[in-house]
Amino acid sequence: MSDKIWSLATTGAAIGGGVIAKNVTEGLWKFVTGSSSPSNPEDPEVNWGEAVAFAVVSGAIVQLVRVIINHKSTQVYTKRKGHLPASVAS
Numbered sequence: 001m002s003d004k005i006w007s008l009a010t011t012g013a014a015i016g017g018g019v020i021a022k023n024v025t026e027g028l029w030k031f032v033t034g035s036s037s038p039s040n041p042e043d044p045e046v047n048w049g050e051a052v053a054f055a056v057v058s059g060a061i062v063q064l065v066r067v068i069i070n071h072k073s074t075q076v077y078t079k080r081k082g083h084l085p086a087s088v089a090s
Contacts (some may be wrong), residue, residue: 006077006085013069021065025058 029037037058041051077085 003086010070010073013073014066016063017065017069019051021058021062029054029057029063050063 025039029035038046038050038054040046043068074085074088083089
């Protein structure tokens, strides 16, 4: 796997991870609150508590999905190439 393919694969994984994180966030928000997530948490009509809670929850989920995807893709790369990718090894 060349570095260009690695870069392309990680970009694709990041895009897919973003979609997954969005769906998980919306599903979790609906499960916990019983209502849809705020369409625009920055809207002044949205309650401060709800906006802050949504920011914390969505940020945590995005980071968790990102770490999981990057960790797994680094494992796959290392298994195939026998060394860490340059972006991780430094």
